[in-house]
Amino acid sequence: MKVTSKVAIKQVTAGKAEEHYKDKILSNPQLEEHIIVIGTQQFNHSLLGAIKRGFDAGPNGKFMFIHQAIRRIRLNPELNWTVVIYKEGYTANQIGAMSVALANIVNGIRVVQAARREHVINYINTQDGNNEADTSDVRKIVKVKRLLFYCHGLVNRLAIGITNLNTTDDMLDITHNAVQQLNRDAFFPDARIYCFSCRTGLGNPQIDTSVYKTDFWGKETTERHNLYSAQSLAQKFSDITKVITYAYLCRSDYEDTLFTPDELDFIEYYRAGQFGVKRSRKNDGYNYLLKKEGATEQDHKRYKMLEDVSNARTIVDGAVFDPAGARYNVKGGESPKGLPREMQTFSPLQ
Numbered sequence: 001m002k003v004t005s006k007v008a009i010k011q012v013t014a015g016k017a018e019e020h021y022k023d024k025i026l027s028n029p030q031l032e033e034h035i036i037v038i039g040t041q042q043f044n045h046s047l048l049g050a051i052k053r054g055f056d057a058g059p060n061g062k063f064m065f066i067h068q069a070i071r072r073i074r075l076n077p078e079l080n081w082t083v084v085i086y087k088e089g090y091t092a093n094q095i096g097a098m099s100v101a102l103a104n105i106v107n108g109i110r111v112v113q114a115a116r117r118e119h120v121i122n123y124i125n126t127q128d129g130n131n132e133a134d135t136s137d138v139r140k141i142v143k144v145k146r147l148l149f150y151c152h153g154l155v156n157r158l159a160i161g162i163t164n165l166n167t168t169d170d171m172l173d174i175t176h177n178a179v180q181q182l183n184r185d186a187f188f189p190d191a192r193i194y195c196f197s198c199r200t201g202l203g204n205p206q207i208d209t210s211v212y213k214t215d216f217w218g219k220e221t222t223e224r225h226n227l228y229s230a231q232s233l234a235q236k237f238s239d240i241t242k243v244i245t246y247a248y249l250c251r252s253d254y255e256d257t258l259f260t261p262d263e264l265d266f267i268e269y270y271r272a273g274q275f276g277v278k279r280s281r282k283n284d285g286y287n288y289l290l291k292k293e294g295a296t297e298q299d300h301k302r303y304k305m306l307e308d309v310s311n312a313r314t315i316v317d318g319a320v321f322d323p324a325g326a327r328y329n330v331k332g333g334e335s336p337k338g339l340p341r342e343m344q345t346f347s348p349l350q
Contacts, residue, residue: 032145032188033127034079036069037120039151039160039197040089040172047164053318055164056089062319064254065150066098068196070325072148074105079145082110084123086151086160086172091317101323116171117160117178125183134183144187146194149174150330153197153252155205156233179236186241193237193245194343196330200247201344203228203235211338224338230349238346245346253333257326258313263306270295270303 041057041064049058056062066085073081083102087095095113102109112129114120119129124144126136152159154167156176161169199207204225213223227249229235234247255261262283269286271277273294288294295303313322332341 030080031142032080033082033142034076034146034148035082035084035124035144036072036148036150038065038069038083038085039149039158040086041065041152042089042161042163043152044164057319059315059319060258061254063094063098063316063321064257064326066094067257067322067326068150068254068330069148070098070101070105070323071327071329072325073102073109074325077106081106082112082123084112084114084120084129086120087113087115088161088172093317094319094321097314097316097321097323101321101325104323117174120174121178121181125181125186135185139183139186143185143191145191147187147191148194148196150196153195153200153233153248155199155202155207158195158197158200158233174233176233176236179233179240182237182240184240184242187243189243191241191243193241193243195234195237195245195247196252197248198251198333199249199336201229201232201234201249201346203231203233207336207339210336229344229346232346234344234346235349238348239350242348246343247346248332248341248343250339250341251333251335253331256328256331258320258322259306260328266299266302267306270299274303 041062042055044053044055044057044061046058053059057064069083073079073083081102083098085095085098095111099111102111112119112123114123114129118132122131123129124147125131125139126133127138127142128136149158152162154162157168158174159168160174161172195201204227207225207227210220211224211227212220213225214220229249232247234245237247238245259267265281265283265286266289268277268279268281269283269289272279273289273292289299309322309327312324313320315321332343334341
């Protein structure tokens with residue numbers, strides 16, 4: 001089945017997706033629940049780094065989903081938020097640090113720990129992770145206004161449990177069958193779902209590095225793979241819940257969560273010029289900083305600001321934690337080649 005205009009009616013960037021939260025006029029905030037689901041983070045993009053850390057995420061990436069959740073809540077603290085976090089792979093201290101940071105933003109915020117995907121589905125349906133019923137008296141009154149997922153993704157699944165050793169975990173991952181269990185009556189008709197995960201809008205698992213097909217010799221052609229977005233997990237979310245869902249066709253990119261590459265370049269070049277610290281990064285645009293007198297007053301102020309941000313962070317069980325959350329939002333990545341980097345809009349087709 002080819003993707004029709006109904007599947008991707010419009011594009012919304014990650015930035016524009018945030019604009020949906022600027023309307024602070026709510027009929028009754030306590031009856032409109034905004035749920036963030038945080039996935040496990042045990043995947044390391046460096047295999048060597050994974051081995052060194054006992055097959056766990058790197059120190060700067062361990063909290064990336066948590067950091068994005070904190071940022072999202074910090075931007076709109078007036079809303080009725082609930083955080084559902086998969087506890088697999090996080091230490092008690094790490095979850096505790098997150099909970100304290102959230103409580104400092106929203107007093108009394110609800111934090112729910114999930115051990116398997118059923119707990120997440122149950123909470124969405126009933127506001128109780130252990131209640132396996134389709135609905136509850138509470139959920140009939142307090143409905144879901146926003147549902148956000150910060151997690152890893154593969155085509156046709158939210159890959160909650162992905163590690164460098166295993167790509168899937170049937171106890172944790174949210175698949176088509178799991179989405180099928182969601183009760184549409186748990187959601188407001190104008191609710192929205194956001195999936196900040198990789199390739200959730202794709203239905204074709206053959207699309208990995210590029211949307212373009214290759215010939216017999218492995219050379220890339222101009223012929224494109226069928227996206228099968230109408231069969232994607234994002235479309236499934238929309239069809240089952242009857243609400244608009246936003247998702248990426250490409251991989252999601254959490255690179256800017258703590259610092260952007262440009263900020264890291266600036267910091268290294270500034271330190272090299274001012275303090276003689278050896279640098280490992282390369283950015284010719286900052287060569288002028290290698291001379292101590294080359295830095296301007298604006299450069300000094302910028303470095304001071306970035307240093308203050310860094311100094312506010314702590315190490316929690318080997319991972320860098322910022323109680324203020326992410327500095328920048330998730331963005332669309334460059335892979336697979338040939339796909340839009342903006343979030344796509346999925347409306348109910350069934």
